[in-house]
Amino acid sequence: MPRTAGALAVALALLLCVGSPPLAAQTTATFAGRVLDAVSGRPLTAATVTVVTTGQATRTDSLGRFEVRGLAVGIHRFLVSAPGHARGSLSLAFAARERMERDLELEPTEVARAAVLADSAARSVADTARVQALPGVGVTADASAGRRYADFERRRATGRGQYRTRAELEAGQYYTLQDAMRGMRGLRFNCAGGTCRAQMVRAPMGCAPEYVVDERVDNAFGPTIPIRDIVGLEVYTGVSDVPGEFAGQNSGCGVIVIWTTSGREPRRK
Structure with a gap:
């Protein structure tokens, strides 16, 4: 093929690729969310979320957030673990290009639970000491049913x-x-x-x-x-x-x- 024709072919291929996301990005899904302590509701840092079906794993950041990308369409099983907490698992079904976000809660072990409750009690005492009375405010929104x-x-x-x-x-x-x-x-x-x-x-x-x-x-x-x-x-x-x-x-x-x-x-x- 002449050099000019070869250059045109390469340029055409590049033009076709520009602006088109990779095929995998068009057909895969993403799972994101937070890992929380089931007792206190606080985010768990350094928790691990593992995709059992693929072996892929990620860890939560300082706010307890995680994100798993590139999941194939179908059902995936996830294993969630964190120090001082019982492991959890769940199975979810994903569609193409779907982004699913969920909060995952882990039950603390008995030792960790006692520490959390003691810390919460200490914080409650400290908060009570510096509480300030405020005027009453009417609430019209529906009350939350709980976590x-x-x-x-x-x-x-x-x-x-x-x-x-x-x-x-x-x-x-x-x-x-x-x-x-x-x-x-x-x-x-x-x-x-x-x-x-x-x-x-x-x-x-x-x-x-x-x-x-x-x-x-x-x-x-x-x-x-x-x-x-x-x-x-x-x-x-x-x-x-x-x-x-x-x-x-x-x-x-x-x-x-x-x-x-x-x-x-x-x-x-």
């Missing part, structure tokens, strides 16, 4: 899906879970033998939604859970609504997420 429901509140703020809080359930005087979901868009109910089952309008007949009770899939207990035990309800009617953490083989049938009064953060091993 356990942080994911519920975060997803409710996005506007994706449909939600019922404990206050709304009590105000509606619903008798069953199905009663609480009636009137929500995109749902229908199949009733037989005195029992009604929810089904998403966009799902094929016989395609039952997946129930997640206190962050665990439970398709046996979920549909029949007593309404008095429910403190929060999330309903996602199709793939376009379902958050990444609930994506899976059955997400096309919809997902119903239930938070109960007896649920608690599982002890990590």
Whole structure:
């Protein structure tokens, strides 16, 4: 090939590459967030987040933040560890170019827990000594349900899906879970033998939604859970609504997420 033609070919190749991100960046996902102490809520520095499925690992910074890039599309399992704390693990599903952010909490060991509580007590005494009375301020915002429901509140703020809080359930005087979901868009109910089952309008007949009770899939207990035990309800009617953490083989049938009064953060091993 003549020198001039070769130079033109190289220049053309460079022009095609400029402005186009690498193929891997277009098809991979990112997982980011913070690692926190489950008792005090303080960020954990030098905690390690390991991607078990790939062997990739990263450590948190001085604010407890971490970021894992280049995750292939699909389900990945993560192992989280920090000195003085029990290890934790979780599995998440990622879509192409998705950036998922979550706060991960680790339970302190008994020795570390005692130290944290003692430190908190000392700080409380010191703060009380220099407290200053201020005029009362009216509060109109909804009170937080606590750290356990942080994911519920975060997803409710996005506007994706449909939600019922404990206050709304009590105000509606619903008798069953199905009663609480009636009137929500995109749902229908199949009733037989005195029992009604929810089904998403966009799902094929016989395609039952997946129930997640206190962050665990439970398709046996979920549909029949007593309404008095429910403190929060999330309903996602199709793939376009379902958050990444609930994506899976059955997400096309919809997902119903239930938070109960007896649920608690599982002890990590």
